[in-house]
Amino acid sequence: METTNIPHRICDIDWQNWQAADPATLLFVIQEGRILLIRKKRGLGAGKINGPGGKLEAGETIEACAIRELQEELCITPKNIRYHGDNCFQFIDGYSIHVHVFTATDYDGVITETEEAEPLWADLDAIPYDEMWEDDQYWIPVMLSNQSFTGRYIFDGDRMMDMELVLHSDNAKN
């Protein structure tokens, strides 16, 4: 099988000109020392614990996507949204996804399980990284420390093959 063009290392990719197949979002509500997570029931990462989120729809801004996904997955609307950074995922089968990460400090509505997601609150000092995507243990602490970041990752299915996490000098913004 021809494998020469398949990227396996961060340095194999020209990230300045990299464009993902799918733009997407994640939005974490963080309140009273806890973070609102979901057990994802379908889509990319089904079965894993993650933040609420999903892919952009046509004509949608990333912020509108983050809000819509939280409404669709848990029936709540976030308040005090803040942008924290982005994660670029290149899979060696050719698929790619560019994920923009937001937090919120509050929400309107009642958290409700849906066909897409089962809600779960985790204490900030007990985030279940062993049930999450492999990269999350690296950038979620950066997000929680309020520093903005850009992450780049190469995945072979569920397995992370390489990564680079750049911390930006500015803090996360409202």
Ligand SMILES: Nc1nc2c([nH]c(=O)n2[C@H]2C[C@H](O)[C@@H](COP(=O)(O)OP(=O)(O)OP(=O)(O)O)O2)c(=O)[nH]1
């Ligand atoms: N925390 C974390 N989230 C990830 C990683 N990789 C990855 O795609 N995600 C997120 C980004 C999106 O929120 C989600 C994938 O989108 P999705 O399949 O849920 O999209 P969707 O809700 O639009 O679903 P669908 O209609 O296409 O089924 O997974 C990762 O490594 N870590």
